[in-house]
Amino acid sequence: MIIHAKEPVLEVHDLTVSYSRKPVLWGIDFTLPSGCIAGVVGPNGAGKSTLLKTIMGLIPPSSGYVKLFGHPLEEVRHRVSYVPQRESVDWDFPVSVLDVVLMGRYGKMGLLRNPDRQDKAMAMDCLDKMGMSAFAKRQISQLSGGQQQRVFLARALAQEADIYFMDEPFAGVDAATEQAIITLLRDMAAANKTIIVVHHDLQSARDYFDWIILLNMRLVAGGPTGEVFTDEMIQQAYGGRLNLLAQVGDMMEKRAFPTREP
Amino acid sequence: MQNLIDFFSFSDPNVRYVVLGTILLSSSAAMVGAFILLQKKALVGDAVAHSVLPGICAAFLFSGSKNIVLMLAGAFVSGWLSLVAIDYITAKSKIKKDAAIGLVLAVFFGVGMVMMTFIQQTGNAAQSGLDHFIFGKAAALVGDDLLIFSILAAVILITVGLFFKAFTLVAFDKNYAQALGYPVRRLDLLLTSLTVLAVVTGITAVGVVLMAAMLITPAAAARYWTNRIRHMVGIAVAFGAFAGLAGAYISYVAPSMPTGPWMVVVSTAIAFFSFFFAPKKGIFPRMYTQYKNQWIIAEENTLKIFYHLGERNSHFNGMRGLNELTSTREMERATLKATLRRLATKELLVTRNNQWGLTDKGYQQAARVVRLHRMWELYLTKYMDIPADHVHDDAETIEHILTPELERELEHQLDYPDKDPHNTKIPK
Amino acid sequence: MIAFWIILTGFLVASACGLLGCFLVLRKMSMVGDAISHAILPGIVIAFLWSGSREPVSMFIGASTTGLVATLLIEFFHHKARLQSDAAIGVVFTFMFAIGIILISIFAGQVDVDQDCVLYGEIAYTPIDLWILDSGIIMGPRPVYIVGTVLILIILFILLGYKQLKLTSFDPAFASAVGISTAVWHYLLMAAVSITTVSSFESVGAILVIAFLIGPPATAYLLTDDLKQMLKITVILGLFVSLTGYGLAYWLNASIAGCMATMTGVCFAVAFARHRWASSRYRARLV
């Protein structure tokens, strides 16, 4: 079940993504309207992170394309922000909280310029929004899980983008942080920013998101929460893998078959 | 030729000893190496090899002579210490494994270098024997020394053989082994000791730097020939033994050639060969499979053209010219012609006056491909809710890959359909 | 004066290696330095045969070529043959080292190079290898100038690319997402490591190169939480290790390179003990 947006800011068209020729996402096709908070929901291993990474150009798709604001990613990179999964980095890395937030400015800085006072003020501002300004000088390994997530979000804010992709920002954070994050996301959406959040708690998904992308190797449903987030659709997404699809995927890996005919 | 015969008659007792020694050393190292490789600890062997130096020197300084037993004991102790140090550093601080390995390697060897200069200052005549220990010299393996090394190598081979099943399980899945009640920690400890032992015995043949190759190169090569651990260890031992034999032979024919480095070169040659040519996993066989896939795709697509043309007038056996064929589907003429010729030799097509037509066998094949295509389209619309106008591209690939088993399953899940989503007939 | 030149060489090498080593350690790629420093042996032997002497330019070209070949082979087998990366490193560098030794045995009479010199280096002879101008002015030991130049290049590289090196090491996914190429910075770093290794091995040897690449950065990593501090501490440790290492060697009348490597170990052990002590106190306070 798929409901398309009228004036999409994100268009994902027939996207198939493979790891060493084995497709893990099949023919994903959906659109998102501007100013919405969209939840990407699905069981473990459904390909949620893979979808985000492909949209961010980190994994080349086997077929299909992605358009942001009607353009390929390269042309609008400065308007796009990405928050990777928290576990994807080494939190023992010798940088401070402020350093990490400043990284959000690197894309705008170009090759040779270094962060100046203005960038620092901006970064402090973002930390303040996340309630983390008291921790600016602290080393990142001394943060709790919730604090680490806040730092990552502050870094995303520092990018001043128009569309945000966040991979599991609610995973392993305390209740206060979860509340702070969702308040922030709502403020951002009110300012006409678009936010795409990978999430795996069905209960809260209904409250948090106004748009839902239900995923399990394929797109089960995509559209406004009220219309597509039905028990039937959830059942379809969580009711086990499509066995045949997985088998065909394995076969393609084994026989080194191209995902698309050349 | 005479060399070959002389060598393999083993009439020269020296040859006999050296060959026996190198084979035992290299095969026992390869055996332990297989498990090290599977545990992703390939470079640990390198660290241990460098780290035995201070132990050897200490034993030498202590005894003042080249007492082989004492030196082996010293080497064993300092090799062991280096592994403990690596584990301790990684467990108790934010330093990661790679840095711990490199640091321990360099520092232990540095300490060894300092001790070496002491030994050199004492001007001890037996010092040259010490050099063999560090840079390796298989030809120095004679008499009692050889006996000791052979016993050690045999001990390694037998111990690994006895604990084979347990090691396999631990290498494969530590947690599972633990749940089954295996003494995982003690097994780890045993494997560690065997690693150190293999390094200590192997170093005499190849030296400190090349020891890592004795451990992991045969195992890395073996990995490409099988997925079964049991077979992999066997193949690794065979490769190791062959490398040992070849190294001994080369330095027998050309006495100025060092045995150890040649052993490494031979086993690396085997490894490179495996990386490129091993069936299924090698680079070239994989490329060949892809090349063959291209042909399968082209052939099946061509057959489909005949089917589609036949569908228009229900005349599947009609003869078609090139122009007619290219009218339904974009295909390069050269490829098309080559494919037509291949299909004709497979008796799927008949050819007459530059025209081609399906044989009965060809018709069966064409119908099958079209059938798979349409069934997959149906599957996509029905089970994946993909709109009917989006399913064609995907089916274009999948039609070539579905095996008869998958076909049956698909058929079953779709409840033996006869119309695809575009409402065209699915051939039987 | 001899002591001064040796300590200066040690310090320059330690700084160049250590600055790059900081990034290698943080990227979990420390063993690349180990691989490159061993793999250059055949290049050196061939260069020696080519020029008939230890002429620095051809030695440098030979060594960097083989260093490059080693890195490319490792990446090729890792990506194309899907060999696990630690095994790829182990297989390739041992192979090249073995080729080097075989070449030495074949041309035993013609090359004045052996595996000892690659492993141990000859820092003690540094002051003898003088750079003398045509006019007869003695400029001082040549290695000092070579390693000094490399150090300046490395410092420039890190100053200019600091922000990119930091981000691609910490969070490569985010770096690509903001348009910084992780591949480009990976190869730039590899090239810098190769050049440094190749120009240092002759004076200090492979083992000390590894010790300098990993030891001071790992020690500094335990002492600080800030990347800039880590780089500074690494350089200071480099100076300390060269000084005390030379002192130790002078006192014991032993191998200079060995003593310097030993001192990096001592520094690390002290930092490690401090780290353990501090964290156990921290934990005690929490309870």
Ligand SMILES: Nc1ncnc2c1ncn2[C@@H]1O[C@H](COP(=O)(O)OP(=O)(O)O)[C@@H](O)[C@H]1O
């Ligand atoms: N780097 C990779 N190589 C191979 N397979 C991968 C890789 N990353 C993820 N996968 C596989 O792709 C599927 C989707 O993974 P992922 O996108 O991480 O799922 P999710 O984020 O929804 O939990 C999983 O089956 C996973 O095993």
Ligand SMILES: [Mg+2]
């Ligand atoms: Mg995920």
